[in-house]
Amino acid sequence: MRIKNPGLTVILSAVILAAAGVFFRDFNYTIAGFFISGILLLNYHYILLNLKRAALAAEINRSLDKKFVRRGEVVEISASVTVPGDYPFDITAEDVIPAGTEMFTGSNTCEIKGSGSVRYNVTCLAHGSISPAGIRLNLGGFFFSAGILIPEGGRDDITVFPSLKFSDAKSRLFGGKEVDRILPIKGSGIRDFREYTYTDDMRSIDWKVSAKQGKLFIREYTGIEGEGDMFIVDLPDVEEYGRDIEPLKGVVGSVISSGDYRDKVLVRISGCNLVGIRRIRSGAVPVKNILNDIGPSVRDVHMYRYRTGNIRGDLTDRYSEVKSAFSGYERAYSFEEEIFAIFEKNNPGGIKIMTGGTGDLSHIGVIAKAASKRGIKTHCCIPKDVGFEENLRNLRQFKFDILEAL
Structure with a gap:
């Protein structure tokens, strides 16, 4: 039951009129005070009676x-x-x-x-x-x-149920009593939990969380801070920028050979197009064999921008423009989902992005933003070629942790 100060109103009315009766030595004020208080009290009980009747x-x-x-x-x-x-x-x-x-x-x-x-x-x-x-x-x-x-x-x-999206402030596991406190239930070094898939290692299953949720959940561990656990190579277009492949190969070879690349993930993209994913299982694989996978590829549509002429057939310019814009937006969204899925599956502690630094780089910004949301360190490298200063200025908008030209 919730009342807006009924007793206070009744008491104040009676006290004020009673005091007036004493002050003016006229008990008619006192009688009037009690009479008004009685009316208010009856009104209060009448409201309560109707409220209970309505509730029933x-x-x-x-x-x-x-x-x-x-x-x-x-x-x-x-x-x-x-x-x-x-x-x-x-x-x-x-x-x-x-x-x-x-x-x-x-x-x-x-x-x-x-x-x-x-x-x-x-x-x-x-x-x-x-x-x-x-x-x-x-x-x-x-x-x-x-x-x-x-x-x-x-x-x-x-x-x-617990969220299975990428890790952020609204996607972690919470205890049943921790409704108001935003505190994840995690052990030391555990980034997050997600549902078990058949490709996961059963040794990563958290049996306590799985028993509580009724499904198998695995622990995702944080990587070593600053370590490049994943290599992302942005391949040039096979038609327009195929000539830029050699400088990019030089950057990839320099990055891979500068550290231990065992059990690292190599992701090849060309614009929004996910070309392939490869896990380097052994450090005995020669760098030149890895570089054989680096070559020009078909570059997908640009993200957040549209270009006329992407639609084949005899269509009007306006229809081509609208269709191209819609297709670009649809593809941009699916590419972002692919990046989040790659991060969730491999859980890198850090990524190293290698790109030629030319053309539309919106997809690089999407990768940097996705990594930032998961707390992943980003390191971007471009060839130290003609005009690399301008390319560095264009890439600084994506706020990488490290941005350099090699």
Whole structure:
């Protein structure tokens, strides 16, 4: 039950008028004070009586668009409240936001004129079972207002599983009691947890977390800070920039031969096109054999920009422009997903990006941003060729930890 200072209003009215009666030596003021206080007290109890009557007669229907989600996802909650009968006061309903969620969009309040409904979206902040707290009916009169909560425990629960997205502040495992404290459950050196796949090492399975969640989860360990666990080579276009392959090979050979490249991952891209992924299993593999994989490739569409002429066939310029822009955006998004999937699968402690530094470099920015979100150190190298100073200036916008020309 929630009241806006009813007792204080009644007491102040009685005290003020009683004091006036004593001051003016006229007990009519005192009698008037008690009379007004009695009216206010009756009004207060009349509001409570109507509020309890409305709460007993209220019918609540609730629906959720999803009952099984992952942490960080949005759930749409809708509820309708029907209060039969006539009431001399205004009634409003407030759907209490469930614990472990936060309001995303919409409104959780409505006026009740026989019936009313609310519809809003919440973001699930902690995994586990989240239950609606209930509907609060608020009744407001001229002097007082009061509210009463109609609980709904155990109805329409939302089951929230841990998020499997890339590591950030909203995608880690949380304890059942840690709804308000944003603290991940991790051991020393563990970056995050994710679901087990058939290609993972069973020795990385965390059996305690797996037993709690009912699924197999593996531990993802942090890499050595600053160590280049992954090499990403941006290959030139086979048609336009094939002549730039030799300077790029020089950079790749210099980077690989400068350290221990055993058990490293070599990712070859050409613009937005993911050409191939190779794990260097042994340090006995000659560098020249690795360089044989470095060659011009078909460069995919540019990201965040469009160019006319990408669509084959006799189409109007406007249609070609719109279609090209849409295709570029669609491909850019899928390329970003591919990068996150590579990072999640291999979990590098650091990456070394090698590119010619020419042409559209939006895809390099996407890689740098994805690495920054996972806390991965980035090291970018370009050939020390003609015009490399301008290329360095263009690449500085992506805020690499290390940017150099070799």
